[in-house]
Amino acid sequence: MRRLQRRRTLFIIGGRILFLILVIIAWQIASEKIGPLFICSPLAVFLQLRDWTLDGTLWYNTQVTLEETLLGLLFGVSTGIVAGFLLGLQPILGKILDPFIIGLYSIPKVALAPLFILWFGFELEMKVVLAAVTVFFLVFFNTLTGVREVDQNLVDAVRLMGAKRRDIMLKVIIPSTTGYVLTGLHMAIPYALVGAVIGEVISVNRGLGYLINNSASQFSPAGIFAALVVLTIIAGLLNGVVDVLDRATSRWKAGMHTTSKIIPL
Amino acid sequence: MTAIIRVEQLKKSFIRGEQEITVLANMNLEIEQGSFVVVVGPSGCGKSTLLNIIAGLLPANAGHVYYKEHAMVDTHSEVGYLTQKDTLMPWRTVERNIKMPLEIRGVNKEERQRKARELIASVGLKGFEKHYPHELSGGMLRRACLARMLSTSPETLLMDEPFGALDAQLRMELQTELLRLWLGSNRSVLFITHDIEEAIVLGDRVVVLGTEGRIILDENIELPRPRDAVTIRFQPEFAQVHHRLWSALTEARKPQEVSA
Numbered sequence: 001m002r003r004l005q006r007r008r009t010l011f012i013i014g015g016r017i018l019f020l021i022l023v024i025i026a027w028q029i030a031s032e033k034i035g036p037l038f039i040c041s042p043l044a045v046f047l048q049l050r051d052w053t054l055d056g057t058l059w060y061n062t063q064v065t066l067e068e069t070l071l072g073l074l075f076g077v078s079t080g081i082v083a084g085f086l087l088g089l090q091p092i093l094g095k096i097l098d099p100f101i102i103g104l105y106s107i108p109k110v111a112l113a114p115l116f117i118l119w120f121g122f123e124l125e126m127k128v129v130l131a132a133v134t135v136f137f138l139v140f141f142n143t144l145t146g147v148r149e150v151d152q153n154l155v156d157a158v159r160l161m162g163a164k165r166r167d168i169m170l171k172v173i174i175p176s177t178t179g180y181v182l183t184g185l186h187m188a189i190p191y192a193l194v195g196a197v198i199g200e201v202i203s204v205n206r207g208l209g210y211l212i213n214n215s216a217s218q219f220s221p222a223g224i225f226a227a228l229v230v231l232t233i234i235a236g237l238l239n240g241v242v243d244v245l246d247r248a249t250s251r252w253k254a255g256m257h258t259t260s261k262i263i264p265l
Numbered sequence: 266m267t268a269i270i271r272v273e274q275l276k277k278s279f280i281r282g283e284q285e286i287t288v289l290a291n292m293n294l295e296i297e298q299g300s301f302v303v304v305v306g307p308s309g310c311g312k313s314t315l316l317n318i319i320a321g322l323l324p325a326n327a328g329h330v331y332y333k334e335h336a337m338v339d340t341h342s343e344v345g346y347l348t349q350k351d352t353l354m355p356w357r358t359v360e361r362n363i364k365m366p367l368e369i370r371g372v373n374k375e376e377r378q379r380k381a382r383e384l385i386a387s388v389g390l391k392g393f394e395k396h397y398p399h400e401l402s403g404g405m406l407r408r409a410c411l412a413r414m415l416s417t418s419p420e421t422l423l424m425d426e427p428f429g430a431l432d433a434q435l436r437m438e439l440q441t442e443l444l445r446l447w448l449g450s451n452r453s454v455l456f457i458t459h460d461i462e463e464a465i466v467l468g469d470r471v472v473v474l475g476t477e478g479r480i481i482l483d484e485n486i487e488l489p490r491p492r493d494a495v496t497i498r499f500q501p502e503f504a505q506v507h508h509r510l511w512s513a514l515t516e517a518r519k520p521q522e523v524s525a
Contacts, residue, residue: 156322157352161366161417162342171365175356252356252397 040222045229048222057211062230064207068124068196069234072131077188080136081181084143089173094144105141109134109195113202122203131195138191139184146180147173179253182246189238193231268331269421269453270296270319275328275478277314288314291328292478301447301454303464305510306474307518312457313349315478316425319455320346332421342370345419347427351406353398359409360385360394366417384412387446404435415446422447424456428463440466440494448491461510465503466494473510475517482513 024042031041052058087094113130120126154172163171200209208227215223272294278287288311296302306312317323319330321340330337332344353362360381367377385394388408398406407427414422428436440463447454458464464471465486473482488502497503 151352153348153350153352154354157348158365158369159322160320160340160344160346161369162340163369167369171369172354175354250356252358252399 036221037219038221040225044222045225048220048226049229052211052226058226058230061207061211061227062234065193065196065200065209065231066234068127068131068199068207069192069238071124071128072195073135073188073192074132075128076132076135076192077139077185079132080139080184080188081143083136084140084181085147085173085177088144088147088177101137101140105137110198113198116199117203122205126203127196127199127207130199131192134191134195135188138188139181142180142184142187143177146177149180150176178249182242182249185242186239186246189242190235193235193238197231267298268295269298269333270294270455271331271334272315272319273329273331275315275318275330276326277311277318277323278326287477289318289325289478292480294472294480296453296455299451299453300469301456301467302470302472303456303458303468304472304474305458305461305464305514307514308459310474310476310517311478312459312474313425316346316423316455316457320344320423322346342417343419344421344423345414345417346423347410347414347425349426349429351398351410353406353409353413355398358395358397359390359401362398362409363413363416366413370417380416381412384416388412388415388442403431404439407431407439411443411446420452422452422454422456424454426458427456429458429460436463437466437494443467444490444492444494461507461514462498464510465506466492466497471506471510473513473517479517481517482510484509 027039027042031039031044036044049058087097109130112133113126116126116129120129150173154176155168158168158172161167196207197209197212200207201213204210204213208231211227212224215221215227272292275289275292276287277289278285280286292311292315294315304312304315314323318325319337321337321344332341353359354365357365363381363384364377367380372380381394385391388411390405390408390412393401393405393409398409401409411427428439431439444467454467456464456467465488468486470483470485472480473484475481484506486506488497488500488506
């Protein structure tokens with residue numbers, strides 16, 4: 001059984017490597033057919049990354065984007081969680097504010113960028129705010145759903161044990177909401193990057209978004225692709241961190257959901 | 266004997282849509298200290314509502330519940346309540362679930378551990394301490410809930426169809442165990458079921474409820490203790506009581522069908 005599992009894992013990893021190779025080959029062919037001005041070859045991207053690494057451009061701009069993303073996540077996630085719990089635990093307040101929140105949520109965050117530039121300038125703050133606002137709603141809605149979905153029977157069960165508000169909070173509501181918050185976090189990470197990069201593309205002074213914009217204005221697709229590769233790697237790493245958190249907090253779910261459904265064809 | 270629980274002129278109704286549905290209308294009931302009282306009734310007669318009010322989870326519209334002659338307003342630490350549904354925390358292992366009421370009371374760690382181990386053994390869950398609820402069968406979940414309820418040694422137990430969802434054999438097994446845990450403990454039990462046989466096997470006294478909490482029959486069960494959930498069924502008295510309760514239940518159903 002264990003052996004079978006290991007073979008499956010190996011097969012999946014092998015499949016991924018194969019897929020990556022195929023994508024790179026297709027990429028190479030596409031660049032030759034369409035022309036390197038639109039799609040540069042993978043080799044050119046690699047060379048661009050090497051050049052940027054050597055002259056420090058890559059690390060500097062990556063650092064800038066990472067800082068904006070992480071700060072945006074920090075503010076967006078913390079306010080999202082707090083607001084989610086607050087409105088979840090105060091149903092009347094939640095009902096009152098619902099339409100307004102949905103309204104705000106529906107605004108494309110990109111449309112807010114000019115306003116934030118007006119308020120916060122072109123520097124770090126504006127990008128952090130843009131990332132945080134994007135993240136906030138995702139975490140907020142997930143947390144709110146989590147709090148609203150708490151099983152009343154479980155709350156009653158601890159009330160019967162003589163629990164006061166604090167115990168109900170710590171021993172029922174928070175643990176049963178954790179999964180939802182983490183889902184929100186998962187969704188939020190790419191959006192924090194989106195927020196930060198959009199801010200950079202618009203303000204054009206530093207960061208990976210700046211590299212993308214700058215490369216485009218110099219007709220250098222290799223630069224654009226190189227920055228995109230770095231962004232993908234950052235998103236992957238950040239998601240990995242949440243995965244670890246996820247696994248640590250949901251060990252009790254192990255084996256609860258089967259990963260594959262059996263559907264006859 | 267003195268009453269440990271006294272229900273006086275209890276009223277409860279729910280609003281469903283436009284309609285007001287009366288579940289309990291001026292209900293009175295007394296449970297004597299140390300007795301095992303079983304309430305039987307058709308579904309929808311307000312049994313669970315009654316228990317929720319007595320447990321302090323649900324406020325009544327009018328009337329009072331007295332526990333040892335004190336009016337009950339909130340949940341009571343001396344009262345354990347085993348609900349129909351399994352309400353173990355899914356993120357806690359069996360052992361940590363059983364320790365939970367003790368944690369809330371601020372019992373120290375060693376004592377919690379000792380008590381949990383003792384209870385796990387007494388409900389027959391040894392070897393499953395580290396399992397999560399979703400890994401257990403229905404019967405084991407019931408045992409874990411029972412152990413959790415008993416962890417604070419409540420002197421009064423409220424039980425709402427605790428074995429309703431189990432197969433017949435397992436139900437008898439758990440009935441026998443419940444009787445074993447109860448006998449000689451001087452605990453009072455108020456047990457709710459829709460199963461007449463279960464009522465006779467367990468109770469000192471069986472109360473048949475009709476609609477709106479009307480008491481149709483209130484009968485003492487004179488079968489000797491200790492009782493065995495399986496063999497007690499073959500005694501002639503069992504059949505006689507069964508027959509009387511059956512007619513009472515049939516009557517209990519009648520007005521409900523007219524109104525429905």
